[in-house]
Amino acid sequence: MIDLYSWPTSNGHKVHIMLEECGLPYRAHPVVIGKGEQFQPWFLKISPNNKTPAMIDRDGPGGKEISLFESGAILFYLAEKSGRFFPTELLKRHDCMQWLMFQMSSIGPMLGQAHVFYKYGPDHHPREKLEVGIERYVRQANRLYNVMDLHLADREWFAAGAYTIADMAVFPWLRMPSFHGVEIDGYPNVKRWRDAIAERPAVLHALEVLKSNNRFVKHSDEEWDIQFGATQFAHRDASGKIV
Ligand SMILES: N[C@@H](CCC(=O)N[C@@H](CS)C(=O)NCC(=O)O)C(=O)O
Numbered sequence: 001m002i003d004l005y006s007w008p009t010s011n012g013h014k015v016h017i018m019l020e021e022c023g024l025p026y027r028a029h030p031v032v033i034g035k036g037e038q039f040q041p042w043f044l045k046i047s048p049n050n051k052t053p054a055m056i057d058r059d060g061p062g063g064k065e066i067s068l069f070e071s072g073a074i075l076f077y078l079a080e081k082s083g084r085f086f087p088t089e090l091l092k093r094h095d096c097m098q099w100l101m102f103q104m105s106s107i108g109p110m111l112g113q114a115h116v117f118y119k120y121g122p123d124h125h126p127r128e129k130l131e132v133g134i135e136r137y138v139r140q141a142n143r144l145y146n147v148m149d150l151h152l153a154d155r156e157w158f159a160a161g162a163y164t165i166a167d168m169a170v171f172p173w174l175r176m177p178s179f180h181g182v183e184i185d186g187y188p189n190v191k192r193w194r195d196a197i198a199e200r201p202a203v204l205h206a207l208e209v210l211k212s213n214n215r216f217v218k219h220s221d222e223e224w225d226i227q228f229g230a231t232q233f234a235h236r237d238a239s240g241k242i243v
Helices: 010-022 041-046 071-082 090-123 127-152 165-174 188-198 201-206 221-228
Strands: 002-006 026-030 054-057 066-069
Touching: 002 010, 010 071, 010 090, 010 165, 010 201, 041 054, 041 066, 054 071, 066 071, 071 090, 071 165, 090 127, 090 165, 090 221, 127 188, 165 188, 188 201
Parallel strands: 002 026
Antiparallel strands: 002 054, 054 066
């Protein structure tokens, strides 16, 4: 059995999608990041970077338990475990991996920063203090959409000529383009690709996972502090205690 410690955000959704696509049995446990549950000692043991999602597979390789953090690593593990959504042919494997890495190193970090500066930040800081960040990350977001739009102009999927974990990794980040200052109609190939994935039954199921916790409302001051302020950046010891 797989225990997934997650939250209904883009990074959590990637793994929910893969689990639903594979039909692997799992239990999804919420880690309430707005309340700071990601800093609990038990969670830091499996996710030392205090981020969701993290996963424990009680029946890992050789029947041994394995715990993993980082959504890309989890997607790759589940692909290897299930033998699905990751090509077997070597050239195609590398193609898929480069686009998975593109998501992990560019789409997630840049769009994530755009959300902080452009969408959430103005509720907590004077806008003039955020301008450099807003300009940089909204530009980065649009630059990345352009990269993806060119790539998808003559391809149905991101890599290997098939729907893979690379598509599953990118998709959740593109559900709310307005959060990162992007007009999706300006990127028709991205829109076509995104809308095709959004219709998949497994994806629709996955977006329901932990959904009752989801809310697109302004962060309270406490939530802001925990996720983006002093509490987030406090130094901690190995047990998670602020030192
Ligand atoms: N690179 C990580 C990023 C994970 C991440 O940023 N998770 C966010 C939710 S989307 C989180 O748990 N934030 C809690 C915090 O920053 O304290 C991954 O892909 O798993």
